[in-house]
Amino acid sequence: MTLTRIHNLAISLDGFATGDRQSLDAPMGHAGRRLHEWMIATRFGAPILGLEGGTAGVDDAFAQQHEPGIGAEIMGAGKFGPPDWQNDADWTGWWGPNPPFHTPTFVLTHRPRPPLEMEGGTTFHFLNTSPAEALDVARKAARGKDVRIGGGPTVARDFIAAGLVDHIHVVQVPIVLGRGVRLWDGLEALETKYAVEAVSTPSGVTHLTFTR
Ligand SMILES: NC(=O)c1ccc[n+]([C@@H]2O[C@H](COP(=O)([O-])OP(=O)(O)OC[C@H]3O[C@@H](n4cnc5c(N)ncnc54)[C@H](OP(=O)(O)O)[C@@H]3O)[C@@H](O)[C@H]2O)c1
Numbered sequence: 001m002t003l004t005r006i007h008n009l010a011i012s013l014d015g016f017a018t019g020d021r022q023s024l025d026a027p028m029g030h031a032g033r034r035l036h037e038w039m040i041a042t043r044f045g046a047p048i049l050g051l052e053g054g055t056a057g058v059d060d061a062f063a064q065q066h067e068p069g070i071g072a073e074i075m076g077a078g079k080f081g082p083p084d085w086q087n088d089a090d091w092t093g094w095w096g097p098n099p100p101f102h103t104p105t106f107v108l109t110h111r112p113r114p115p116l117e118m119e120g121g122t123t124f125h126f127l128n129t130s131p132a133e134a135l136d137v138a139r140k141a142a143r144g145k146d147v148r149i150g151g152g153p154t155v156a157r158d159f160i161a162a163g164l165v166d167h168i169h170v171v172q173v174p175i176v177l178g179r180g181v182r183l184w185d186g187l188e189a190l191e192t193k194y195a196v197e198a199v200s201t202p203s204g205v206t207h208l209t210f211t212r
Contacts, residue, residue: 003146003166004135006156007066009183010035010171010205016180017153024082027094034175038205039063048100058201062169071145072138073101076155077109078181080124086111093124101150104141106134108155131155131162153181160187168194168210 011017012035019031028035039045044063046054054060077086085091086109093099098119105124112126125141127134138147149159159165170183184190194210201207 002071002139002142002144004149004159004164005070005146005167005169006149006151006160006165007169008039008063008171009151009153009156009169010039010173011153011183012173012175012177012180014176014178015182015184016177017151017156017183018078018181019177020179022078022082027082029180031177031180034177035173038171038173038201038203041203055203058199058207059203059205062171062207065169066148069146070103070148071142072103073105073148073150074134074138074155074159075105075107075150076152077107077111078154079150079152080107080109086113089113092116092118098122099124104138105150106138106141108134131159131164135159135164153183157183157185157187160190163193166212168208170208170210172206172208174204 009017019029022029026032033040038059040049041055042060042063043054043056044060046052080093081091099122102121105122107124107126109126110128112128116124118124127137135147149156149165160168194212197209199207
């Protein structure tokens with residue numbers, strides 16, 4: 001059986017997974033890099049900023065789970081680009097010519113466009129459909145591997161609310177953002193549907209896993 005998984009989804013203590021006022025200059029809005037400093041410090045995350053090295057401890061062990069066994073990703077329009085990227089015919093995502101997905105990657109948007117084949121095995125497909133239908137399409141594309149729900153929080157929340165996610169890894173970062181987009185809204189009693197574990201690490205974050 002293949003799984004639908006969420007990994008490395010970072011939230012503030014007050015539950016925000018991105019800040020307010022996202023823009024081309026501020027992909028995470030006023031949150032800046034603060035939600036991801038724990039990950040950038042790891043071996044997994046350092047190369048994202050072109051850095052070498054990084055820690056190889058518990059944060060890295062969790063972060064590394066992001067890739068193995070994944071055959072497709074689904075993300076929201078808010079992860080793929082800044083507000084109204086759909087008006088820019090040349091926008092191909094934040095990640096340059098060789099995005100770090102290396103699988104079919106499905107972008108949910110109400111303003112879809114033709115597929116974009118990138119270097120390194122990533123092809124972006126743009127879908128205007130329900131979470132359940134998007135997951136059906138992504139599962140077929142994943143060819144027997146798991147599907148990752150890559151975020152942002154709106155799409156992650158919608159897939160969780162629809163009961164479509166088997167494994168959720170959330171990283172609670174000890175910062176208070178005060179505003180932005182929350183992950184948990186409307187997901188009352190989610191903990192009753194999953195086995196929940198929590199591990200705090202020396203970097204100060206708490207890794208929470210919800211496993212069905
Ligand atoms: N904290 C983390 O670990 C993490 C992880 C990933 C991303 N992020 C950040 O999260 C932010 C994006 O999150 P977000 O919650 O603002 O947006 P999002 O979840 O990425 O995307 C939401 C948007 O996707 C489109 N959409 C969603 N469901 C759809 C459906 N069923 N059919 C058609 N279109 C659909 C809609 O956009 P349109 O109506 O415009 O098409 C909707 O406004 C970014 O700042 C990103 O950097 C954070």
